[in-house]
Amino acid sequence: MSHGHGPAGRWRQLLRRFPARPFWWESRRSMLFDVLVALGYTTAVVLLTVATDHPFGVPEPVFYAVTVLMGMALIGRRRWPASLCAAAVLATPVLLQVSPLPLFLYAVAAYGRRRHLVMLTGAAVLVLATIIFVPDRTVVLPSYALVFFLAGPVLLGLYAGARRTVVENLRERAERLEREQSLLRRQTRMEERTRIAREMHDVVAHRVSLMVIHSGALEVGAADGERAAEAGRLIGGIGRQALEELREVLGVLRLDENEEAAPRAPQPTVDDLATLVEQSRSTGMRIELICCGPRRPLAQATGHTVFRLVQEALTNVHKHAGNAATRIELRYGPDALHVAVDNEMPAGPVAVGLPSGGNGLVGLRERIALQGGVFEAGPRPEGGFRVAAELPMKEEAP
Template sequence: MGQHPPASAEPGDPGPSTSVSHGHGPVGRWWQLPWLPFWWESRRSMLFDVLVALGYTAAVVLFTVPRDHPFGVPEPAFYAVAVLMGLALIGRRRRPASLCAAAVLATPVLLQVSPLPFFLYALAAYGRRRHLAMLTAAAVLTLAAIFFLPARTGLLPSYALIFFVAGPVLLGLYAGARRAVVENLRERAERLEREQILLRRQARTEERTRIAREMHDVVAHRVSLMVIHSGALEVGAADGERAAEAGRLIGDIGRQALDELREVLGVLRLDEDEEAAPRAPQPTVDDLTTLVEQSRSAGMRIELVCSGPRRPLAQATGHTVYRLVQEALTNVHKHAGNAATRIELRYGPDALRVAVDNEMPAGPVTVGLPSGGNGLVGLRERITLQGGVFEAGPRPEGGFRVAAELPMKEEAP
């Protein structure tokens, strides 16, 4: 029967029209309260209802002289009913149906100064439809009875029904519909804001996962090569030319690792309101030759074979192929030493097949590189996101195999 809080308000939430206070008074605009006071949404609504009630009561008491009342109501009773109904206007939002029924009963006493229009408006705006229908019919019947009584002469003009009933009800229905639309729009805006926050969090999490994969691939492979070359540098320290060549390779590999790390970590320096960082070209299938040569220079036996009609790939697909080969070679460095390795790229009509097979190591591996165990997991996630199929495991004849099948997606112009 009373006014209900907006559907979007949560328990403990001050709502969009209030402000938060911590015991030091209200914070915000002057008409807002730190909580919902009684049944009002804001201080402005409370002040409006109080002013209407006091204004009506003062006008009736000061300017109305109920002499020779048509129904014989004495002046004390008239003023008592007028004051009570005037004060009842304060609670018209809280109990619109009950107070409207009281106003209908008080109409024969107050006649032309009846506050019935105020209560009908409140009932149409804040009450229930079934109560509105019943009390509107009761008000029409009451006013019609007064209109047709012989003693009503000069009391109610012919347009009394419109002024007392139709007008307030229509205005109240309009106000209630408008408030419902505003509440729905506010709820929709809050829901969209929450969804945008969730989408931003999801995008941030996905970007962090991508950065973690990129950093793992960059650091693991480049540092593995640097460790192997540094070991070769220690062994061949007596050979000045070989030592110089190993030192040059270590420097080149270190600079490449730093460049790729700057590119990956540059994304973390952006604020949310800035545009996306301009990224340098990511390594693709065309860079596999350089990757293989760096591993060969560390003493590995690697064979790179390409078959099928070669076609340009989408950047994401080419980058995924590069990272797969890089991770497979890193695992060979860690676990198989200089075991013979074969890299095969097979271009099909609809898919690209990539396989990296290494044989059993000839002896124990003494490089001693750390292993986090997340490289193959990250590869599986990366390839699954591309719509491909990933497999990794020991071969029946010995050694290890890392393979994937990626759909052929040509780069859009």
Template sequence: MRPWYTVVLDAVIALGCALLDPAIREGFAPGEIYSPLSPSLSGWLTAAAGLLLLFRRRFPVAVAAVVTGGLLLGTGSVLTVTVAYYSLARYTRPIRTVGIAAPLGLVTVLAIALVHLQRLGPRHGMAGPYRGVLLTVVLLAAVILPVLVGLRPLGRHPGWWENRRAMLFDVCLVVLFPLANPVVVLTSNEVDNDALLLPVPVFAALVPLAGLTLVLRRRYPAGVALAAVALLPLVLPPLSTLPVALYTVAKYGRSRRQLLMISGAAAAMLLGWAYFTNLRVVTPLVMVLLVSMVGVPVLLGMYRGAKQSLLVNLRERAERLEREQHLKEAQARMQERARIAREMHDVVSHRVSLMVVHAGALEAGAGGDNEVARKTGALIGQMGRQALNELRDVLNVLRMDGADDQDPAPSLPTLDDVTTLVEESRSTGAPIALDVTGDPRTLPADLSGALYRLVQEGLTNAAKHASGAPVRVEVRYLTDAVRVRVENDAPHGPSGTELPSGGRGLVGLGERVTAFGGTFTSGGRPDGGFAIEATVPLAGR
């Protein structure tokens, strides 16, 4: 599905060509444009050729062929041909097709242009060299440049332009404004040749060449402006590129002194042109030219340049503030993590270490007199040392300064360690049954660790709230999922020991399981027991 703006763009281009091409043809006198058809039919076919550009993206070769064939009947213009051949090069996949169609179109355009120049030349006094210049300009604008631009892939910053929109705007300035000026002059019946310092054919060739310099206006603004000032006496001021050049210098120029010098030279050149023509005094017309061609472009360019500089400065400032904010947030996070690590080390590590020391004393003091006490002390010491190791791994993670730290990740337990976990819980005297069904498989470390923590949380809750009640742990490896369930029967009485509870264990487990795309349920059973269950799909893992 094509984006809506491309459809709108194609419709605007097609409608513009369908309206402009017949209007340009009507500016010529009868017989000056070759066409074996009647003027009415030729005009309608010209408009139809412009409307064909609606299909330029889907059928570029067919559109280019029809538009080129229409030239033989006198039903086309340079504008339609330009768009058709750009689309041919831009949207035709086989480069060999473009290599065959473009030269054929170039030959056809050359032949039709020669026929038209043979008709236009005698009326306007065009000699051979002047016809050659016009012919070159037509071939460049109609076929050569569109094909080259269409073949060249455009990035986000093509050439020296800021973006593709800026490039297309400058190309439109060259194609639609300077190249159309000679047509206006040559087809007008009221051309004041006294106002021209050059013959009409030379003028008609010079204006497009001066207009081509606008392509470089963003890269060499001062050079383009100086060229426009130098050519100002040779062309009519209304057809000069001077306003665009001065606007560019005011917006992209390097210094205000340079802008002042170029603007002063342009004003002096305008006054000189007015003096050497019939306008020998400062008349309102000269004042209008000075204001419209020098004053307004310079002021508008300075405004746009200042606005652009302000936006750039604001954007840089916003980016700098955003980077500083990110740094402050990262620093605050690291300080908070360091504080948590210190608290855990000072409090939890100290308490667990005391438990391990007392467990060792219990084991050593019992000796062989009390085997149960000796085993209990050894078990408590083993669990305490394991807790200290896991706590050390967690503290190392909290103390990491950022993603660049190369500290090894903590060795998380996996679902394969559930057997060891169950045996440790059984050693306390709890009746726990373990049932593992299906084909065990290697799971991702984070998923396997989350399921291990689920079993650990279930056994811990059973020891807290249903001490002595039977507990069942089920691990089922299904075809496309893994299911873990921990359930305990109703407690026989109140628990003998009261253990603190954070109240967030089940909530955290649910969040972790949901993050893996699984389902988590927990709650009481009808017989007074409690069960937690998680099912995690293995598709894509």
């Protein structure tokens, strides 16, 4: 037999159609509890007072009418605690020994405002004290009824209200932390995408520029077998380097959640500038590399940023200035490293036209800003172009 059939299955389907937060209740369970409390109170009063004389000479129809009204009022005690509690105080002389006043005082303390609680508790004390000291009363009401009717429900309600407030604050804090973590994860993903985009641009732009230049030289010197073979070897070596660096950058994207990261190859730093310069010199470019000041070890991120700056500057020279003379200067100061790449005006039109996306200098500015440095790029007054940066000296931690 399927679980979806039968009375239990029909009740489940009916419950699913009911809203999770009906009317003013926090949940369906809270609504069901209040309805059962109201029905239980009304039924108990009717059964206990069937053959009982009612105090103060209240007619039986009035007694049962007030009982039913108070029972119905218990359903809305969470929504209107103060108003219904005031009605319960007024109905106390009628429903003296079966008054729902403790339930309403609990609701005011747990769900209402504190100023209402003070006023309504005072009114209840006044009403009960008047009943206790009424001469020739027909109902014996001991003095400790004040404690039973007032102090107990109020204290329990205050405890429940404080506990609910703490739980709501903790839930709100957990939701806020979850939202903040989601924003941090999104920001981290965006930063990682930006970093990968910069790395791919630096790798592809420079290596492919060198390959295009060497391929042009290969076409020009096709008749010279030795020169063509040398150009072919250079193109092959540059292509392999580009593939290795791309494989390293893209390897991060291929990792599964439970897969351990493969050991990453060392990122190029200042020590690799000589190799970078030699690769550009092999295309016929005149490059001068100068280091000034006492050289000190740099943090890996700083050294990598310097390498990428020089690489991007040389790529732009290949694209826009051909084989124009270029000067690379690294000046070590007491607190900062100054890097400058200056190229002269091209002697003639650039033979090889290379596409330019316009994102290289933007990526450099972002990369250097992350290192806390200052970046500048623009044409020189005497002609040519200058790319420079000032990076704070951060020694690698042991």
